[in-house]
Amino acid sequence: MASLDFTVNGERVLLDVPANARLLDILRDNLGLTGTKEGCGVGECGACTVIVNGKAVCSCITLAAGLNGAEVTTIEGLSKNGELDIIQQAILDHHALQCGFCTPGIVMSAKALLDANPHPTTQQIKEAIAGNLCRCTGYQQVIDAVADAARRRAEQECK
């Protein structure tokens, strides 16, 4: 076992975790944050994407024990006071999902992109979500939604 002291969605969390525990399992099983999905389990599909210290990572291949002091944001950390985050709303408005299993991961990849680069090019959006596989809708609506979310964020900042 290893002791873990980190922050999840702004709240401090103290836990003892098995040395080989994955962040994904800690989020889902110990903290009940089941918005983060397990797809492939080997870091290829991106369904389990969360943000660790500002960077998008696959929580299925992230060692929980190594996260002491880290700040983790999951899909549950995005909506505020019952209101969806701009990216979530844009995904809805652009019909950028069907079954929705890949969506939390896509939203987290998009958030990491827009937090670091508020005005991405289409190519940069494509690169940011290249590690998120969707088997239903395809990617055009997702790319449109992320571009739109970038615009809405910029507008909100001007207000």
Place this chain on the structure above:
Amino acid sequence: MQQLEYLCPKTLDECLRALQQAGGSALPYAGGTDVMIHLRERTERMRRIRLLVDLAALPELRGITLEGDRVHLGAMTTHSEAAASPLLLAHAPFLCAAAATVGSTQIRNAGTIGGNVCNGSPAADTASPLVALSAQARVCSASGERFVPVEALYSRNAGMALAPGELVLEFVFDSFSAWRTSFLKLGRRKALAISRMNVAAALRTEDGRITAARISPGCVFRTPDRVRAAEDRLVGQIPSKELFAEAGRLSSAEMIQRTGVRWSTEYKQPVLEALVERALLRAAGIDTEA
């Protein structure tokens, strides 16, 4: 269920002592993008592992610096950091290009250059430019330090030529700012693909003639290596499509000489020839579409 312990040493001393004490049952942990998968699948190489030694807190393995004319690249540099480093872009641009092709954003944010090399795969994208750069790995253990050329880190019978307790701290290489470099990768698709083949190339020219060349293909030989016969052919010549096509043919001849004719040769031979030619054309700044 195996009992696994986790250690996150705060100093290099503590880390090297822990690695030495545990011997073959310790595994250095870098970005985890390969190790986490092996751990879960309990692959053969993981069965004897009892201790994960997390390298995250060691400053000696971090940072990209220029000391004199030598670049020092910390083994814990992530692919994202390497791809975006202005220093690397100025002194080894094809290494940035190689790092940028690894996996996805999520993988590049976690995976490290040291891990990419020390995982021992001949398909490691960053190994090709590191070998082309004649990079040396600074290898430390509790009993001392040695410098090993990156190509010599790979053992002939798969795996790494590192003893238990040894750790790669950084890669050191001469600045290639006076060279023109390129990196080309062929994968099954654009994103997230493991290399089917890649080529790192570098050229130095003076008065229109090539004075030095490096050609380092990946996934071609048993372990990453340069093709010196093709490099030598280029020296003293004026860059041209014909010359680079010949370097491609010399490279594929070398591949066949070293690995023999295999089921995949019919595919690999023309692909390697085309990749070497295109990588050299790109390094020379000759329009490949013309």
